[in-house]
Amino acid sequence: MKKPVVIGVTGGTGSGKTSVSKAIYNYFKGHSILLLEQDDYYKDQSHLPFEERLQTNYDHPFAFDQDLLIAHLQDLLQYKPIKKPIYDYALYTRSADTILIKPKDVIILEGILVLDDERLRNLMDIKLFVDTDADIRILRRLMRDIKDRGRTVDSVVSQYLSVVRPMHNQFIEPTKRYADVIIPQGGQNHVAIDLIIAKIQTILEQNQFFSTSNGQ
Template sequence: MIIGICGGSGSGKTTTAQNVIEKVGADKVVLLEQDSYYLNLADIPLDERRQANFDHPDAIDFDSLADNLESLSRGEAVEIPIYDFATHTRSDRKKLIEPKQIVIIEGILIFTNQRILDLLDLRVFIDTPDDLRLLRRIRRDIEDRGRTLAQTLDQYEKTIRPMHHQFVEPYKRFADVIVPESRQKGTITSMLCGVINQKLAEEMKTAVS
């Protein structure tokens, strides 16, 4: 089973996925992040890399992501890219991901790609107010991605906000479930855990019979 969790930058996608894994068990659920599949910009100067639009679907290697999802669904291990957000390049190393019963893929643009959409058994959209998402984005970029406040605000104004209204917000129409952020923590985790546990129970019943 493949579950897609979409929503704007800072909406709580990764936190939701991690909460589900904690409750269901890391032995049963594997997480893939769209951000691991940014295209490698090593062939252009660093200053130009920083001006790239990372919130447009063209910035993502969706073919590799879809290939990896298909492999995991067949029970095959995959090697996923390791992306450096400070330099906007891919590492020469890759991360080995073993197949598990449930695959969660999260990202801001996963609903824009038809191949990804077709692979998803459940599509979830987390709807979070712009101001809260911006605050979370600032905190994450500074603490985890080596950015300055000025860089984050500049990126938000030039690409994050306009791309959200072009490529994220409109695509929530493809979601099976839309969860307001105010209800996110309890509702979405409980709902996803319920769906996953039902799926696992069905698989166990089939295996026994």
């Protein structure tokens, strides 16, 4: 029986992992492919007072419902549909709504800690670590949080120094050793992305998901 190809893409905040994931996704768009984001699997906090939810460290492994993510990935690997959770960032907890995700032949799993859990790693065919200098990552985060989340410069810098940077050094950076490929410069590294796409094509052709003529 055919098994979907799973590609894990990780890296620190602002590293360009989302750009790499979308570049791969867009190349194979039109084929059987889906993008699964670890951020959707933050734990439900509806049982906590709102003030306590505000204290959540979103860069720590304990913030994620890894058991649910693994169960969903295992279902997708068996070509079973899942009901993917939706995280409400305004309420700092999981929404009551879900999204029906149908199984596909290629699954891209993207997130800051997708290589931290050995159970997840064991389900992956290709493991990528997007490696970008810390100064570039903080600038990208600064611009994103100010523009998209209404944050102030002081709040972003304070959170980065007190939480994001320590968590990156403690949990995210060490997962680099599990990667099959380390991609410097993130989404700007077109050579690395092209090589990864070629590798994925080879795997798909070997699994007879599609022939070379179906490639883009």
